Amino acid sequence: MLKFIVxxxxxxxxxxxxxxxxTFIMMRQIEGNPFRQTERNVPESIQRNLERKFHLDxxxxxxxxxxxxxxxxxxxxxxxxxxGRDVNDIVKExxxxxxxxxxxxxxxxxxxxxxLGMLAALRHNTAVDYGAMFFSNVFHAVPSFLVATLLIYFVxxxxxxxxxxxxxxxxxxxxxxxxxxxxxxxxxxxLVRGSMLETLQQDYVRTARAKGLRYRRVVGLHVxxxxxxxxxTAAGPLLGFIxxxxxxxxxxxxxxxxxxxxxxxxxxxDYSVVMGLTVLLASIVIFANLLVDILYGILDPRTRDxxx
Amino acid sequence: xxxxxxxxxLALLVTSLALVAAGCGGDDDEAGGTGATTAxxxxxxxxxxxxxxxxxxPPSLDPGLASxxxxxxxxxxxMDPLVKLDDDLNPIPxxxxxxxxxxxxxxxxxxxxxxxxxxxxxxxxxQDFEWSWKRTVSPELAADYAYQFSPIVGADDYNACDPKKDxxxxxxxxxxxxxxxxxTLEVTLNNxxxxxxxxxxxxxxxxxxxxxxxQFGDKWTEAANIVTNGxxxxxxxxxxxxxxxxxxxxxxxxxxxxxxxxxxxxxTDGLTAVQAFEAGEIDVLNGGLPTDEMSRLKELxxxxxxxxxxxxxxxxxxxxxxxxKQRKAMSLAVDRRSLIDNVFQxxxxxxxxxxxxxxxxxxxxxxxxxxxxxxxxxxxAKQLMSEVANPKTNITLYVNDSPGHREAAVAVQAQxxxxxxxxxxxxxxxxxxxxxxxxxxxxxxxxxxxxxIGDFVDAxxxxxxxxxxxxxxxxxxxxxxxxxKIEEARxxxxxxxxxxxxxxAEEILFGEDGDLPIIPIYFYTYNNLExxxxxxxxxxxxxxxxxxxxxxxxx
Numbered sequence: 001m002l003k004f005i006v007x008x009x010x011x012x013x014x015x016x017x018x019x020x021x022x023t024f025i026m027m028r029q030i031e032g033n034p035f036r037q038t039e040r041n042v043p044e045s046i047q048r049n050l051e052r053k054f055h056l057d058x059x060x061x062x063x064x065x066x067x068x069x070x071x072x073x074x075x076x077x078x079x080x081x082x083x084g085r086d087v088n089d090i091v092k093e094x095x096x097x098x099x100x101x102x103x104x105x106x107x108x109x110x111x112x113x114x115x116l117g118m119l120a121a122l123r124h125n126t127a128v129d130y131g132a133m134f135f136s137n138v139f140h141a142v143p144s145f146l147v148a149t150l151l152i153y154f155v156x157x158x159x160x161x162x163x164x165x166x167x168x169x170x171x172x173x174x175x176x177x178x179x180x181x182x183x184x185x186x187x188x189x190x191l192v193r194g195s196m197l198e199t200l201q202q203d204y205v206r207t208a209r210a211k212g213l214r215y216r217r218v219v220g221l222h223v224x225x226x227x228x229x230x231x232x233t234a235a236g237p238l239l240g241f242i243x244x245x246x247x248x249x250x251x252x253x254x255x256x257x258x259x260x261x262x263x264x265x266x267x268x269x270d271y272s273v274v275m276g277l278t279v280l281l282a283s284i285v286i287f288a289n290l291l292v293d294i295l296y297g298i299l300d301p302r303t304r305d306x307x308x
Numbered sequence: 309x310x311x312x313x314x315x316x317x318l319a320l321l322v323t324s325l326a327l328v329a330a331g332c333g334g335d336d337d338e339a340g341g342t343g344a345t346t347a348x349x350x351x352x353x354x355x356x357x358x359x360x361x362x363x364x365x366p367p368s369l370d371p372g373l374a375s376x377x378x379x380x381x382x383x384x385x386x387m388d389p390l391v392k393l394d395d396d397l398n399p400i401p402x403x404x405x406x407x408x409x410x411x412x413x414x415x416x417x418x419x420x421x422x423x424x425x426x427x428x429x430x431x432x433x434x435q436d437f438e439w440s441w442k443r444t445v446s447p448e449l450a451a452d453y454a455y456q457f458s459p460i461v462g463a464d465d466y467n468a469c470d471p472k473k474d475x476x477x478x479x480x481x482x483x484x485x486x487x488x489x490x491x492t493l494e495v496t497l498n499n500x501x502x503x504x505x506x507x508x509x510x511x512x513x514x515x516x517x518x519x520x521x522x523q524f525g526d527k528w529t530e531a532a533n534i535v536t537n538g539x540x541x542x543x544x545x546x547x548x549x550x551x552x553x554x555x556x557x558x559x560x561x562x563x564x565x566x567x568x569x570x571x572x573x574x575x576t577d578g579l580t581a582v583q584a585f586e587a588g589e590i591d592v593l594n595g596g597l598p599t600d601e602m603s604r605l606k607e608l609x610x611x612x613x614x615x616x617x618x619x620x621x622x623x624x625x626x627x628x629x630x631x632x633k634q635r636k637a638m639s640l641a642v643d644r645r646s647l648i649d650n651v652f653q654x655x656x657x658x659x660x661x662x663x664x665x666x667x668x669x670x671x672x673x674x675x676x677x678x679x680x681x682x683x684x685x686x687x688x689a690k691q692l693m694s695e696v697a698n699p700k701t702n703i704t705l706y707v708n709d710s711p712g713h714r715e716a717a718v719a720v721q722a723q724x725x726x727x728x729x730x731x732x733x734x735x736x737x738x739x740x741x742x743x744x745x746x747x748x749x750x751x752x753x754x755x756x757x758x759x760x761i762g763d764f765v766d767a768x769x770x771x772x773x774x775x776x777x778x779x780x781x782x783x784x785x786x787x788x789x790x791x792x793k794i795e796e797a798r799x800x801x802x803x804x805x806x807x808x809x810x811x812x813a814e815e816i817l818f819g820e821d822g823d824l825p826i827i828p829i830y831f832y833t834y835n836n837l838e839x840x841x842x843x844x845x846x847x848x849x850x851x852x853x854x855x856x857x858x859x860x861x862x863x
Contacts (some may be wrong), residue, residue: 032739035452037375039742039758041779042452045468049450052470082365083373084526085547093547152580157587164583165575167549254575254584256548269739 001297008293012286019282020071023275024064032269034080054080054272067275076276081268087276090261095280097167098250098257101176102243106235108181109188114231116185117192121227122219124197132189140186148179148252165254176253180246184238188231196227229299236292240285350844351863352566358842358861359571359589361581363596365548369529371514372444375452377852380511381594382572385553385856387514387538388560390418390437390493391505397668397765397850399505403432403515403537404493413500413801416508418493423560426517428535434487436515441485443521444512447471453512456763459501460484502801503766510764539565539857548574553856566860582837585610591839592846594854599712602653602835610837615666617762617850618832619659619770622705622720623783624825628754629703634696635824638755639679640689641723642827651716654835658682659828661814662774663767666831666850669807673767677818680828686726693727703754705731708741713757716829731755745782756782761832765850767810768797774817774825785825790816 035050036042042050051057055066070077076087113136120132139147155175156164163172199205200223208218247259258277265273366379374383384392390404401407404418424432441460444451445467457463461484469476484496497504507513516528517535524533531545539561540553551572555565573590575581578598582605584590597605605611622642624635644658657665660680663673693699705721707713717733724731734752736744744750745758760780762769772778775794776786790813797809817823838846845859 030740031743033743036739036742039760039780041747043455043779045447045464046450046452046454048470049447049454049467053448053450078526081367083368084370084529086526090547149579152583157583160587163589164587165580165589166573251577252580254549254573254577254580256546256574260548260576267737267739 001294004297005290005294008290012283012290015286016071016279016282017068020068020275020279021064023278024060024067027269027271027274028060030269034269034271037081037268050080054078071279076279077272079265079270079273081265081270081273087272090273091258091276091280094256094258094261097255098246098259099243101167101173101180101246101249101255101257102239104173104177105181105246106184106239106242108177109184110235112181113185113188114192117189117194118196118219118224120189120193121196121200129193133193136186136189138186139182140190142182143248144179144183144246145248145252147182148176148249151175151179152252165252167253167255167257172253176249176255179253180242180249184242187234187238191231191234192227195230196223199223199227202226225299229296232292232295232299236288236295237285240281240288243284353841353861353863356567356861357569357571358567358591358839358846358859359573360592360594361573361575361584361590361596362551362594363574363581364576365574366551369534369542369545371440371511371516372449372451372453374511380851381853382542382551382553383511383514384853385538385540385570386534386536386542387511388424388432389509389511389514390420391509393506393509393765393849393851395849397506399509407505409505413502414497416495416497416504417488418495420491420493421560422491424537425558426535426537427541427556427558428517428519430517430519431490432515432537433490434493435490436518437493437513438485438487439518440515441513442466442480442483443516445483446480447476451512453510456507456510456512459497459499459504459507461496461498499799500801501798502803502806503764503768506766507764540567540570550574561857565857567856570856585837591842593837594848595834595836595852597654597835597837599653605835605837606653606655608837610839610843612836612838612843613655614834614836614848614852615657615664615850616832616834616852617664617666617765618759619662619664620656620759620829620832621659621662621757622827622829623756623758624785624827625749625751625753625755625782626784626823626825628751629700631696631698632822632824633692634699635827636679637689637692637696637727638724638729639677639824639827640681640685640692641727642680642720642829643684643723644680644829645683647716647719648830651719652712652830654833656830656833659831661818661828662826663770663810663814664762664831667762667767667770668765669767669803669810672804672807673810673814675811675814675818675822677822677828678820679818679822679824684723689727693729699728700754701729703729703731704752705733706741706744706753706756707733707735708738708757709735710738717757747779747782748784749782753782755827758782759832762851767807768794771797771810771813783825785823787816787823 035047055063078086116132116136120129123129152164152175156162162175166172205218205223208222247263250257250259261273262277362378364378366382367376368374368379369382371383374380388403390402391399391407392402394400403420403424405421407416407418409416420434426432441457443449445454445457445463447467447469454467462479462482466479466483469479486494488494520528520533520535527533531542534542536542539556539559541556543554544550544552553570555568575584578596581593581596582598582601585593629635648656648658660677661675663670705717707717714735721731721733745753745756760770760773772794773780774785775791793809793813797806800806800809817825834848834852841862842859846854848854
């Protein structure tokens with residue numbers, strides 16, 4: 001197992017290099033000038049000063065090498081547009097907020113979604129099942145910004161129960177977490193229901209029941225455990241994407257997370273911020289996948305043996 | 309049986325949702341009541357605290373690096389400028405108790421007040437200003453606004469210096485700004501520059517604290533490090549979330565400052581901001597109102613509108629549409645009134661020239677172009693169009709993809725169609741768009757939309773755009789006569805004479821025989837929501853700036 005983990009960690013290095021290379025090339029391919037953010041043209045000498053300051057006057061491969069060296073030493077460089085701030089500062093200040101939001105949303109999704117799916121599977125083809133599935137289909141289809149807007153309208157504005165936006169008090173964190181968690185919750189409910197129905201048909205479940213094990217124990221120990229595999233497959237990358245920031249939710253609730261930096265950096269051609277955040281996002285998705293593989297091994301020892 | 313239960317469930321779900329909605333609706337009045345503060349009379353409220361939404365994070369609080377109105381707004385309230393602009397936009401003393409321009413107009417001397425100090429206790433000196441200005445011009449800082457200092461002797465040379473090749477220190481010393489003593493700052497200009505004092509009211513001319521800058525480098529603007537010298541102090545700055553100012557009791561004019569605290573938010577999304585305002589969380593939405601909601605918001609008692617110093621226009625690529633009659637016809641066909649009422653919806657002012665309303669001398673400068681009527685003059689437009697020898701009837705209209713521009717382009721497209729002009733609208737993302745426009749513009753561009761926001765109060769700021777070698781002229785319009793007028797205006801110190809020249813320049817662009825390189829569409833307005841308790845005293849000037857020292861919260 002350890003060997004497997006170590007090997008996977010080493011594999012992330014070439015993957016990251018490829019990510020950096022592709023992002024680097026793509027960013028340079030699109031037109032635009034990070035030093036011109038308004039209609040106003042930048043006078044030539046000022047443009048030259050700026051390029052010199054940020055080493056953009058060097059050949060592209062030198063810039064690339066600088067960058068790779070920076071990433072290796074955990075220095076993502078200064079932002080070209082938000083003067084006086086380094087990408088490291090931006091990550092340090094805003095990433096934790098996105099992670100926090102992502103984790104709450106994820107917990108909400110698991111805590112509500114998994115039991116909902118179980119309930120639907122165990123009460124298969126009853127009104128409970130239909131109700132739960134209707135509910136989860138609707139929320140899987142409804143985009144998060146609509147859920148967010150409805151929540152703000154009814155809970156914050158009409159009822160005045162919670163603040164409309166911000167990320168300061170615990171009250172202000174409830175609505176965004178729920179809004180972001182709704183879609184994954186619906187997804188989890190459907191996944192759990194599907195795989196649980198399948199597991200319930202398995203011979204070993206019938207055997208377990210036949211040898212007199214209590215229903216509760218069969219479901220809790222054997223069925224649930226084996227039904228969670230597809231959930232975990234989906235959960236890994238999902239967690240990765242959720243915690244690297246949901247631009248839309250962060251925008252609507254005015255949460256100072258990393259999501260909006262990613263979007264604004266692309267549109268303002270802030271090369272170093274785009275690169276830095278792409279590296280971050282890639283690392284997290286890679287890490288989440290690694291976590292999934294490890295969890296597979298714990299839940300199903302066969303997968304572990306096959307790969308080590 | 310099963311379908312029956314399903315329907316039962318559905319019905320239950322719908323009913324319960326409706327009940328929840330109705331239940332929430334019932335609280336409406338109560339919630340609304342707590343949110344709104346009623347304004348009756350002018351009695352000062354006990355608590356002089358307001359919350360303002362600045363709509364975005366200020367990109368930089370370094371006066372040298374800031375290049376946007378949000379940063380400028382914070383800066384002017386935490387720093388003390390040498391001069392500021394009064395209500396009529398004339399420069400008046402602020403940190404400088406007096407200023408004087410020499411006979412030949414080439415030397416400006418500022419004398420500082422005696423009671424200026426930094427928040428760290430040090431006095432504010434003329435040397436601080438000298439050091440700060442040179443820092444902003446320096447090639448190492450690479451400031452966007454270094455060009456603001458162009459009128460000063462040697463500033464451009466210093467800015468263009470290459471530290472690897474040239475002797476920058478020598479160029480730095482040659483720059484025409486000098487602290488004669490602690491209180492006297494002497495500025496030498498290349499030429500008499502009539503608007504230099506207006507320009508000196510720009511935030512890039514603020515002083516920075518040398519100690520703080522040298523100690524903290526790039527990070528000196530963070531709340532924990534910053535040293536300021538204005539009426540408010542930066543208490544807290546959480547990027548992209550909050551920026552809170554508190555009154556600085558030791559400021560020279562603190563006795564007259566009423567507000568004790570200004571909490572700043574940075575809600576970018578217009579709808580979220582309006583919701584926060586309606587929930588009573590915010591007292592002033594400084595801009596950023598969503599267009600979709602404008603018609604409703606305009607009816608609110610909290611709605612307030614200001615004239616802005618900006619012009620929205622459609623530029624022609626003259627190479628592609630060379631016949632001035634066609635350009636005139638196309639301008640005549642644009643219905644400014646209907647665009648403003650139906651598309652832009654912020655009560656902008658229809659434009660019949662380049663220089664916006666509110667600019668000193670506007671009445672003299674404004675050409676009241678016969679080719680830019682408030683409502684379209686289709687008859688005359690068609691008449692002119694029929695006289696065009698080789699009309700270009702298939703044109704490409706470029707707009708960038710920010711909200712509103714496409715909708716406006718579609719309306720204009722319909723208006724031009726009546727002239728027999730088929731236009732294709734192409735939309736580009738802003739950065740790509742700017743590259744595409746050049747100058748010189750891409751050949752595919754026939755007409756493009758842009759706007760111009762002034763950064764100091766003189767019409768030169770708008771009119772120098774259309775000179776031959778202007779870096780912002782994507783029309784390919786180039787007229788020696790026009791350039792000569794602008795050159796002459798540059799050194800004409802007398803305001804009335806200069807305004808006359810501006811008027812003549814506008815005439816070349818938009819007059820009876822004008823060249824119509826652009827179609828002026830509207831002059832910008834700023835639109836706010838302001839709680840009635842501060843509506844009286846929270847006011848924006850033409851440059852979108854608010855003086856928080858004047859704000860008083862009433863009961």
